[in-house]
Amino acid sequence: MSDPMIDEWYPVALFSKLDAAGRDTLLMGHPIHVARTGSERVAATEADGRSLPVRIRYGHVWTSLGEPKKELFDIPEADEPGRRLVDVGVVRVRCSPLRAVENFLDIAHFPFVHTDILGAEPHTEVEKYDVEIREKEDEVWATKVKFFQPQAAKSAAGGITTDYMYRVPAPTCSVLYKTCPPRPGEWDVITLFVQPLTEELCDVWPWMALYDDEADMTDLIHFQQMIFLQDRSILENQIPRRLPLDPGMEIPTRADMTSVAYRRWLKRHNYTYGAQLVAQ
């Protein structure tokens, strides 16, 4: 049975940084070349010369090794006027692409890994929140997530309880909506786009669409890079490297509800590239 993940869209380059010489990279173990061919045009080709479908969205170039049955997922907020779109850049991580997404969906690690920024002891409790798999959209959603944060964003001055929503629209992509300190009632959008190089190696391309008129663009980039780099040593030291779809060697609790829903959704769709099927 071929993995249906082959038909999904994946980020393979930052559009603003892609030139005519392009870049050689890997997608699910296959060497590919991505290069700019015009002011708004990009070509992606496999090693044998086969050209791959391309989309340019959310600051990134997207392609697929298979035949995508669905258009690249929509992030409506990306087109809202007044938002600042932030290309955060790429970071390579020696872990399963699925583990990178799962970690992004996790809040319980904030006090220990993002200490004094996204969380701090003694505020470690994860309160009940809602998780659902939206059938029409075929996406995982976690809503009514709340967590106390000493410095939730670059624009946050002090500690506040931050509201979150998480969305998984594709097996290696996640969109996070969080309270936007300068504009109560609006949500900042922070995404994690993951390029699966192999089942145990990935390139992570964070991207943001923020309401923040004050902060310097570089500050915004640095803040998000700082957060993600605090996670990197965790991701590279989880055993096994692949994401277990059988939790027999783990102990998920209610705080891991989003992780469980994400893994269930992967399992239902047979999205197993980067997954470990049997607990060992």
Add this chain to the structure above:
Amino acid sequence: MKLYDYILSPSCYKVRLLAALTGTQLTLRPVDFHPGGEHLSPALLALNPAGSIPILEDGELVLTESSAMLVYIAAKAAPEWLGSGDPAESAQIQQWLSFSHRLTASLGGARLVEMLLRPGDLAALQASGVKALRELEAALAVQRMKGDIFLTGSKPTVADIACFPYVALAPDGSIALDPYPSIRLWLRAVRALDGFIEMPGIHRLHELKPEPAKETA
């Protein structure tokens, strides 16, 4: 003092760290090193033709080498970080400052390849990184036999700060620190210093804080 800074740069972090440890105020000017490549922009090349960061400005003075910045900050704010003035000790501090450039080239090079996808011969960088770590481990083992924990004695100096970041972040370049017990204790001693600050990839020493008491309902 104004520091042209990048949050993920261990060399910039050296300067931020010593400033924090000595109570020196820095004005940070973030540089979009990755993905923007701003360090190679005309404005920054005019300040530092080498195209590297950090850059430290203090009035007319412009410094472009992190070791020089450490010496400058220590001399201005906390001369004890330059050692006691004993000739042998001063020379050893200089030797470790020079050694730190080998760490930047090897461990730092491997990290740039592994983490930020910069071109480079990863296996060669890792091999020279391991060689440097073994040299450091051997030296620290001898220091411990003498009853000292830091590179040149019982007190930390700019030598320790110059070597600390790239060593602590060696795993970012897929170089394990597991085989180095003396390095591990030295890293911990630096991290436990009063006023220590972290950078991404170096976690908080949570053990220094007591377990939070259970909130009573």
Add this chain to the structure above:
Amino acid sequence: MFPNNWCKWTPVALSADVPAGTVIPAWTPTGDVALWRSQSGQLSASSDRCPHRGMRLSHGFVRGEALACIYHGWSYGRDGACLRIPAHPDLQPPASINTRNQITTEREGIVWVVNEAQDEPPPSFDGYWPLRSMTFQASIAALEAAAGAKADISGLIRCTLGGETAFLLAVTKGEAETIVHVLADKNASLAQRIAISQAGEQLRRDAESADALEGAN
């Protein structure tokens, strides 16, 4: 070499490399362990994997008498039982959530680990001074060839390093990796101990190049 037919214990570290309130990674034939010493000085060897989500516990932290995981802060007592799940602060975790600790003991400055209870304690190396632990990217055979001596009945390789008598406790980690705990005579002076430590570096170079030559043939 260890472990062997008569001794199931593995020497995993030197006591001095695990001071109170620290955790280090260590290797045993039955799996990696997070070797940690509580604030009161008690040693434990936990499986190096948090039962919650698989994070290596050797990256964690020791507070009081408990080892905590760096990822979500789950903490475990000396018997391996889970003590605290910070995401659910009011929950008293069941003892069945457990890090499955191995048995550990210390004798004369060497930490030994075994996975099931033994009638015999590990061998005593009274009269020796544990100097340092080193990892060789070399087989035990290459180590013995470089040292010019074979392990005796007690598992000890007695050789001359830097003109001084040294003793090596070798643990075979894999075909091409050996962990070596270097000991000196208890009466060795500081200068003699330093000489042995430095000469250990040459011993490693010799053993590793011997293996490399063999690989080239």
Add this chain to the structure above:
Amino acid sequence: MGEADRIISKERIAILGDLGASTFIPWIERHARKLGLKTSFSTIEAHRIEMEIEGPEALIDAMEMGCLLGPIDVWVDEILRSSNARSSISGLHT
């Protein structure tokens, strides 16, 4: 909710889905043992398993989390608990 984590409760749980694989019951028992929970099965069918579980609510929640995912050869549609009508993360019918 903190209170509930300390109170020992007894719940009836029904697991619905494609549960026929012989691996599942031993898997559930093993997972319950790991959580220190007492379980007793009253129904074991290919599409429905019912059991009684006793322990702190947070651990019964954890049991629910584990079983929702389960071993790879089992698919759990949803888990019904006597304490709340339906699990909050079920509802995937494809």
